[in-house]
Amino acid sequence: xxxxxxxxxxxxxxxxxxxxxxxxxxxxxxxxxxxxxxxxxxxxxxxxxxxxxxxxxxxxxxxxxxxxxxxxxxxxxxxxxxxxxxxxxxxxxxxxxxxxxxxxxxxxxxxxxxxxxxxxxxxxxxxxxxxxxxxxxxxxxxxxxxxxxxxxxxxxxxxxxxxxxxxxxx
Numbered sequence: 709x710x711x712x713x714x715x716x717x718x719x720x721x722x723x724x725x726x727x728x729x730x731x732x733x734x735x736x737x738x739x740x741x742x743x744x745x746x747x748x749x750x751x752x753x754x755x756x757x758x759x760x761x762x763x764x765x766x767x768x769x770x771x772x773x774x775x776x777x778x779x780x781x782x783x784x785x786x787x788x789x790x791x792x793x794x795x796x797x798x799x800x801x802x803x804x805x806x807x808x809x810x811x812x813x814x815x816x817x818x819x820x821x822x823x824x825x826x827x828x829x830x831x832x833x834x835x836x837x838x839x840x841x842x843x844x845x846x847x848x849x850x851x852x853x854x855x856x857x858x859x860x861x862x863x864x865x866x867x868x869x870x871x872x873x874x875x876x877x878x
Contacts, residue, residue: 722834737818740812
């Protein structure tokens with residue numbers, strides 16, 4: 709099917725709109741990454757202001773009066789507590805990351821749904837235009853061209869007669 713200038717303009721505008729939307733999604737991803745990195749940096753700085761500074765009992769004061777087996781037991785307990793604290797920090801960090809990812813997924817899902825709706829509308833417009841172009845093409849290739857040719861010949865003959873008469877009488 710041949711494509712006339714209005715068809716090319718329509719396709720060009722759809723291409724431009726698609727590129728504009730791709731740029732919007734890229735910008736949103738960039739902003740999201742910036743926000744996530746800012747969130748991760750400020751997360752640990754704000755912990756002390758929210759929970760207060762960590763105060764650990766003096767280890768030396770806890771060892772007074774302990775024998776060797778008591779010291780070993782205390783050491784094991786301290787190592788276990790440190791491991792649990794690291795695990796807790798890791799779990800809290802993972803939780804924050806999961807929440808951020810969830811929010812990002814919700815945002816992207818909304819954007820993709822919106823884009824899908826716009827693509828559906830654009831597709832229906834394009835199908836309608838293609839249908840109209842097909843009808844126009846059939847009319848041009850069908851009986852319309854047979855009528856236009858004799859009318860064009862008659863129009864040319866009339867113009868030649870007018871030119872001849874103008875030249876003759878002027």
